[in-house]
Amino acid sequence: xxxxxxxxxxxxxxxxxxxxxxxxxxxxxxxxxxxxxxxxxxxxxxxxxxxxxxxxxxxxxxxxxxxxxxxxxxxxxxxxxxxxxxxxxxxxxxxxxxxxxxxxxxxxxxxxxxxxxxxxxxxxxxxxxxxxxxxxxxxxxxxxxxxxxxxxxxxxxxxxxxxxxxxxxxxxxxxxxxxxxxxxxxxxxxxxxxxxxxxxxxxxxxxxxxxxxxxxxxxxxxxxxxxxxxxxxxxxxxxxxxxxxxxxxxxxxxxxxxxxxxxxxxxxxxxxxxxxxxxxxxxxxxxxxxxxxxxxxxxxxxxxxx
Amino acid sequence: xxxxxxxxxxxxxxxxxxxxxxxxxxxxxxxxxxxxxxxxxxxxxxxxxxxxxxxxxxxxxxxxxxxxxxxxxxxxxxxxxxxxxxxxxxxxxxxxxxxxxxxxxxxxxxxxxxxxxxxxxxxxxxxxxxxxxxxxxxxxxxxxxxxxxxxxxxxxxxxxxxxxxxxxxxxxxxxxxxxxxxxxxxxxxxxxxxxxxxxxxxxxxxxxxxxxxxxxxxxxxxxxxxxxxxxxxxxxxxxxxxxxxxxxxxxxxxxxxxxxxxxxxxxxxxxxxxxxxxxxxxxxxxxxxxxxxxxxxxxxxxxxxxxxxxxxxxxxxxxxxxxxxxxxxxxxxxxxxxxxxxxxxxxxxxxxxxxxxxxxxxxxxxxxxxxxxxxxxxxxxxxxxxxxxxxxxxxxxxxxxxxxxxxxxxxxxxxxxxxxxxxxxxxxx
Numbered sequence: 001x002x003x004x005x006x007x008x009x010x011x012x013x014x015x016x017x018x019x020x021x022x023x024x025x026x027x028x029x030x031x032x033x034x035x036x037x038x039x040x041x042x043x044x045x046x047x048x049x050x051x052x053x054x055x056x057x058x059x060x061x062x063x064x065x066x067x068x069x070x071x072x073x074x075x076x077x078x079x080x081x082x083x084x085x086x087x088x089x090x091x092x093x094x095x096x097x098x099x100x101x102x103x104x105x106x107x108x109x110x111x112x113x114x115x116x117x118x119x120x121x122x123x124x125x126x127x128x129x130x131x132x133x134x135x136x137x138x139x140x141x142x143x144x145x146x147x148x149x150x151x152x153x154x155x156x157x158x159x160x161x162x163x164x165x166x167x168x169x170x171x172x173x174x175x176x177x178x179x180x181x182x183x184x185x186x187x188x189x190x191x192x193x194x195x196x197x198x199x200x201x202x203x204x205x206x207x208x209x210x211x212x213x214x215x216x217x218x219x220x221x222x223x224x225x226x227x228x229x230x231x232x233x234x235x236x237x238x239x240x241x242x243x244x245x246x247x248x249x250x251x252x253x254x255x256x257x258x259x260x261x262x263x264x265x266x267x268x269x270x271x272x273x274x275x276x277x278x279x280x281x282x283x284x285x286x287x288x289x290x291x292x293x294x295x296x297x298x299x300x301x302x303x304x305x306x
Numbered sequence: 307x308x309x310x311x312x313x314x315x316x317x318x319x320x321x322x323x324x325x326x327x328x329x330x331x332x333x334x335x336x337x338x339x340x341x342x343x344x345x346x347x348x349x350x351x352x353x354x355x356x357x358x359x360x361x362x363x364x365x366x367x368x369x370x371x372x373x374x375x376x377x378x379x380x381x382x383x384x385x386x387x388x389x390x391x392x393x394x395x396x397x398x399x400x401x402x403x404x405x406x407x408x409x410x411x412x413x414x415x416x417x418x419x420x421x422x423x424x425x426x427x428x429x430x431x432x433x434x435x436x437x438x439x440x441x442x443x444x445x446x447x448x449x450x451x452x453x454x455x456x457x458x459x460x461x462x463x464x465x466x467x468x469x470x471x472x473x474x475x476x477x478x479x480x481x482x483x484x485x486x487x488x489x490x491x492x493x494x495x496x497x498x499x500x501x502x503x504x505x506x507x508x509x510x511x512x513x514x515x516x517x518x519x520x521x522x523x524x525x526x527x528x529x530x531x532x533x534x535x536x537x538x539x540x541x542x543x544x545x546x547x548x549x550x551x552x553x554x555x556x557x558x559x560x561x562x563x564x565x566x567x568x569x570x571x572x573x574x575x576x577x578x579x580x581x582x583x584x585x586x587x588x589x590x591x592x593x594x595x596x597x598x599x600x601x602x603x604x605x606x607x608x609x610x611x612x613x614x615x616x617x618x619x620x621x622x623x624x625x626x627x628x629x630x631x632x633x634x635x636x637x638x639x640x641x642x643x644x645x646x647x648x649x650x651x652x653x654x655x656x657x658x659x660x661x662x663x664x665x666x667x668x669x670x671x672x673x674x675x676x677x678x679x680x681x682x683x684x685x686x687x688x689x690x691x692x693x694x695x696x697x698x699x700x701x702x703x704x705x706x707x708x709x710x711x712x713x714x715x716x717x718x719x720x721x722x723x724x725x726x727x728x729x730x731x732x733x734x735x
Contacts, residue, residue, distance in 0.1 A: 012505065091621045111623035112507035113577030132625065134507020169507060195510075197501035 002305045007126040008298055009115045010135035011177040019181060023145050025297035026290070030145075032069070033293055043072035043303045048104040049097055052078045052129070056108050058264055058288070059129050059139070063106050066295035072303070075102070090114070091121055098122045104303055107131070125302040133167050139263055140173035142294040144181060146287045147218055150259050155182035160212045162244065163222030163271055164193040164233075170263050174220055175203055188212040189244060192233035209244050214254050220261040221246055224271050237270050247273040251281065259283060308332045308350035309726065309735050310342060314360040314685055316675050319654040320662050323675055329360065331681045334724030334735060339675060351735075353728065355685055355718055361657045362673040363395025363682040363722050366634060367664035368459075368484075368537055368561060368609035371397075371427070373419070374412065375404030380614040380702050382419035382427060385634070388612070388701035389425045390727040392634040393684045393717030396426040397612075398668060401437065402460035408432040408443045410451035417452050424725040424732060428454040428668065433472050433483060439464025442475055449479045454668045457484035459537060462519045466526055473532025482533040482559070482667055487519035487544065488585065496625045498571045498586040506574060508624060511586055513541040520544040524551045524558055535667055536560040538611050540585040542595035549604040559667050560599070561609040564640040565631055567596045569707065579620045580707040583611075584629035597650050600659065607663040610637045614703030632706045635699050640708070642688050642715025653688065682722045690716040 003018050011019070032040060048067045052060050060076065067074040077097060097105070104125040107115055112132030119126050130136040148154055159178050165171045165187045178185045179202070186204035187194055194205055206212040213219065224240060234240050251258065260272070260282040268274045277284060311329040316339070318324075330338040330346050338346060371385035380388075382399075389397050399416065401407030407416065413429045420427035431453035435441045437460070445456060456476065463469045463485055472483050492515035497503050499510030520536055524547060527534040539545060539560045551558045565583060570590050573581045581587060599605040613630025620627055641660065645651040651659070661684070665672050673682035694711045696704040719728040726733050 089618050089621050090623050109623060111625040113624045116577050117623070132507045133509070172505070172507060195504045197504045200501045201505075 003301050006302070006305065007115070007119055008137050008302065009119070009126065009128050011137045011140055011173045011180070012135065014137070014177070014180065016180050019141070019144070019177060022141055022294065022297050022301060023148065025301060026141075026145050026294040029296040029300070030290065030293035033289065039069055039071060041071045042300050043067070043070040046072045046103045046303050047075065047101065048072045048106060048299065049075045049077055049102045051094075051097065051105050051107045052076070053107075053109040054130070056130070059108065062288070062291045063129060063295050066292050066299055069292065070296055070299055070303075072299065090117075094118060094121055098124065104299065127298060127302065130169050133169050135173045136169040137173050137177070138291070138295050138298060139170050140177040141298070142287055142291040143174060143220060143261055143263070144177055145290045145294050146261060146283045147259060149286065149290065150283055151217065154178065157183045157218060158186070158216040159183050159218040159220060160186045160188050160206065160216040161220045161222065162188045162209065162212065162246070164225060165189055165198070166193050166195050167225060168222050170220070170222060175201060186212065186216065190234055190240070209246070210250060210253065213250060213258060216258065218259045218261065219246065221272050222263065223265060224267055241270050245271060245273060246276050248275045248279065251276065257281065261287060263287070307735050308337070310347065310350045310352045311360060311685065312352055312354045313356045314358045317359050317361050317653060317657060318675050319658050320362070320672050321674055324654070329675075329681075331721065331735065334681055336675065336677055336679050336681050339677060353719065355687070357689065358685050358687045358718055359653060360683050360685050362661045362684075363720060364393050364638065364660045364684045365396040365664045366394050366610050366612065366637065367398040367607060367668060369397045369399050369612035369634060370402070370614065370630070371399040371416070372403065372614060374415070378702070379616050382416055383423065384700065384702045385612070386420055386423045386425040386427060388632070388634045388699065390720050390732070391700040391730070392636070393638045393686055393720055394425060394634060395682050395684060395720050395722035396428065396665075396670070398428045398430050398454055398664070400430055400457060400459040401432045406432050406437040407453070408436055408448070410444070410447045413448055413451040413453050424720065424722050424727055426722065428452070428670070430455045430457050430459070430484060432456065433458050433463055434468060437461070439468065442468070442471060445475055446479060449481060454670065455482045455484050455535070457486065457537065459484065459486045461490070462486055462488050466522055469523065469526050470530055473527060473530040476532070480669065482535045484535045484537050485519065485523050486537050487516050487523065489515045489518045492518070496582065496586075497574050498588045500571065500589065502571045502574065506577070508574070513543065513588060513592070516541045516585055517543040517547065520547050524548070524556055527558060528554070528556045533557045534559075538563050538566065538585055538609070539596065539599070539605060540566045540588055540592060542592045545595045545599040545604055549599065549602070552604060559606045559663075560604065561607045561664075562596045562600060562605045563609060563611045564633065564637050564644070565707065567593055567600065568640055568644050573707065577624050578707070579622065579624055579627035580631065580705055582624065582627050582629050583631060597645070600645065601650055606667065607659045608637065608641055609664065610634050612701070614701050615705045617704060620705045630705065632696070632699060632701045632703050635701065636694055636706060636708045636713070638686060638717055639692070639694070639713035639715050643713045646688060647714055683720070684717060685719045686715065686717045688715045690714070692716050
């Protein structure tokens with residue numbers, strides 16, 4: 001079995017078979033992570049570059065750990081300012097790295113489309129680790145893995161992504177991936193944080209968090225990104241917390257089981273209360289562990305493809 | 307020296323001329339129209355163009371020549387070569403250079419640079435000092451030096467009060483204000499807002515960013531009795547507003563670019579920065595509205611917004627890449643292919659929008675087919691099929707989304723200022 005694509009650029013257009021293959025493969029690696037010796041020789045001799053043009057701690061560490069667990073040689077290229085601002089073109093930066101003969105590139109960038117651009121100028125397998133407000137496919141894959149781990153299925157589930165949807169790459173990848181897998185995806189947040197056009201993707205929109213809790217099996221709660229000018233679109237964090245924050249009181253109103261995901265890092269007391277973040281419904285730390293397994297699966301499947 | 311243009315149809319809607327006729331040009335002056343005798347053929351170089359039109363030299367009222375400041379991207383000379391290669395005998399160049407065209411010296415500098423070239427270059431000066439949107443530029447002095455209009459192109463005129471003053475002040479010289487209509491607070495994006503921007507994850511610019519300023523400009527023009535020209539109109543609503551304003555008798559004119567009536571936002575799906583424009587490429591509905599506006603006269607002219615950019619800048623990430631397209635050498639072909647052959651515009655209308663109207667808006671004389679007049683004409687074959695090859699551009703830059711596109715209709719020669727441009731070379735006549 002192998003993936004249809006040479007790259008993982010996003011979940012838009014990724015087939016159900018490919019997603020299932022990644023999730024199934026991830027389950028095998030998840031077991032490896034429980035062993036006393038957590039390393040397998042699968043990608044020995046392969047070189048992977050983590051090309052991070054935007055600050056990221058957990059995604060980069062997760063990828064790096066996944067690469068080490070697979071015995072790949074790993075190089076980190078991290079820069080908070082883009083090459084543009086330094087004067088070197090992005091293309092030159094990539095060509096320089098390419099010239100070092102790398103097999104795979106994991107890329108994060110604040111501009112959407114950079115992973116696609118890389119496929120045109122590099123022969124390596126490209127894995128998108130987040131581009132602009134476009135996609136973050138491995139995050140959505142690990143979200144799906146975590147949901148499936150808890151509820152044993154994705155088909156027919158109702159999943160609501162909560163927060164600043166307009167500025168989230170996680171939301172779009174969740175929408176594409178979960179829809180392909182037969183789940184019903186909705187979004188919830190203040191109307192200034194939800195692009196009107198999402199309706200055209202068949203996504204239900206809630207502005208009432210209580211209703212979203214009542215009608216869904218899973219909530220994927222996004223971080224309110226204070227750094228992305230959230231201030232222009234919501235009056236205050238206090239108002240956001242009061243009207244959209246996930247709290248125990250809110251969850252208790254409906255006396256139902258609901259799974260709570262959060263891609264991290266959490267703003268405790270804003271989008272989610274500490275009680276919920278540490279409570280019985282959350283799978284937040286499972287997501288982190290599963291993230292390593294899912295990324296191992298993606299690296300393995302792309303790295304061993306012909 | 308004498309030349310004869312043989313076999314073309316002379317067409318000038320302004321003069322109501324549309325007839326197949328030979329032309330004898332002597333030292334750059336039209337000497338004789340119609341039946342030429344053996345004596346005329348003697349000592350004359352004959353250019354035989356069958357199935358072609360001779361029309362008053364085409365004029366592009368919106369180009370960026372990048373000089374002074376970015377001579378690596380374009381100069382007055384290379385931009386003029388590009389204009390000639392595209393079939394234009396005149397251009398008006400925008401002032402967002404470095405330094406901007408905001409003093410008489412820079413206006414004169416550009417005019418001097420173009421003095422001996424076939425193509426007439428008319429500088430448009432800034433509307434505000436240093437194009438900063440704070441205080442008017444010295445418009446009387448700029449006008450006297452040769453500026454044909456005023457614009458802060460690249461940005462809208464910053465405030466309604468400045469615009470109002472610009473309208474009042476320019477009444478003294480009867481010159482038009484050209485506005486790049488874009489509300490800054492809404493325009494911090496990289497493509498048109500809609501489902502495509504959502505799917506692509508690119509920061510969006512809503513079409514109302516354009517509409518709001520178009521409305522502001524129209525209302526202010528009405529109130530002050532000013533003259534406004536809307537640059538590169540791109541949204542359906544904006545076209546409607548101009549249409550209504552014209553009905554009310556407000557002095558508003560508008561131009562559209564070839565990319566805005568041929569391409570939609572769908573093309574951005576490739577993340578190819580050659581599709582990054584400002585205003586951004588919009589929807590099919592907007593494209594249709596622009597074509598409709600061109601047909602019913604709401605949109606007066608077609609301008610390329612020729613915007614050369616260094617390859618190293620266009621090769622940046624989408625959100626950082628500069629906006630714009632090399633336009634002069636594809637405009638005529640696109641207009642003929644997309645508007646004439648698809649039966650949206652007749653040849654007469656096309657000549658009005660590419661030659662007559664821009665000159666009327668800028669108060670420039672319209673070339674005439676008349677004995678004793680200076681020869682200023684473009685000869686084109688509306689049916690010649692050719693393929694765009696960006697490597698053959700006369701412009702210094704190659705940023706065009708139209709590379710490899712098959713077009714029907716091409717310029718064959720241009721004549722102006724005692725020179726002819728034919729088969730990629732200039733000759734004095």
